[in-house]
Amino acid sequence: MLRGMNDERAEFLERPADDVRARRLRGVAWGVSAIVLLLVGGMQRIRIELPDGWSTAGLPPIYSALNALCAVTLVVAVICVKRGRLRWHRRAMTVALALSVLFLLGYVAYHVTNDPTRYAGQGPLRTLYLALLATHIVAAAVSFPCILFTFIAAWTNQFQRHRRLAKWVFPLWLYVAVTGPVCYLLLHSASPG
Numbered sequence: 171m172l173r174g175m176n177d178e179r180a181e182f183l184e185r186p187a188d189d190v191r192a193r194r195l196r197g198v199a200w201g202v203s204a205i206v207l208l209l210v211g212g213m214q215r216i217r218i219e220l221p222d223g224w225s226t227a228g229l230p231p232i233y234s235a236l237n238a239l240c241a242v243t244l245v246v247a248v249i250c251v252k253r254g255r256l257r258w259h260r261r262a263m264t265v266a267l268a269l270s271v272l273f274l275l276g277y278v279a280y281h282v283t284n285d286p287t288r289y290a291g292q293g294p295l296r297t298l299y300l301a302l303l304a305t306h307i308v309a310a311a312v313s314f315p316c317i318l319f320t321f322i323a324a325w326t327n328q329f330q331r332h333r334r335l336a337k338w339v340f341p342l343w344l345y346v347a348v349t350g351p352v353c354y355l356l357l358h359s360a361s362p363g
């Protein structure tokens with residue numbers, strides 16, 4: 171079994187780096203990151219009226235669950251890479267990225283069609299909620315382009331770069347994926363009704 175894992179690792183590491191594709195994809199990643207950050211930053215000013223009978227009010231528990239699933243998938247991906255199961259690692263990371271994209275789409279759809287929900291509680295839980303929310307937002311903004319760059323490095327066989335980035339991007343991404351659902355639970359545990 172150990173030999174199979176070593177063979178799999180060797181097979182991945184022998185792939186030639188595709189520097190040209192990586193450079194192009196990094197340019198795309200910067201563009202996508204700028205658009206997403208502008209969109210997320212401007213969500214509070216954008217309000218889209220939905221047709222009668224349409225509602226996005228049920229999206230927060232769905233996108234929070236997607237974020238929680240992303241956290242689980244990230245942990246699975248790390249376990250896979252530590253065990254030398256690189257194909258499974260790659261699959262898990264692709265699933266984590268897809269879950270994050272679905273989260274982002276749901277999050278934006280909800281926030282451009284609904285008024286903001288304010289934390290209704292007081293005291294230490296409010297302080298905890300605001301601290302988690304602030305760090306979650308900063309970590310999400312910082313991690314988004316870095317996640318893309320880490321993914322691109324792996325996709326284009328730049329494995330040293332990928333490992334260097336992943337060592338600090340992974341904990342940041344995991345923090346975002348865990349604190350998002352925690353913020354949702356805190357927010358809705360304090361909401362009236």
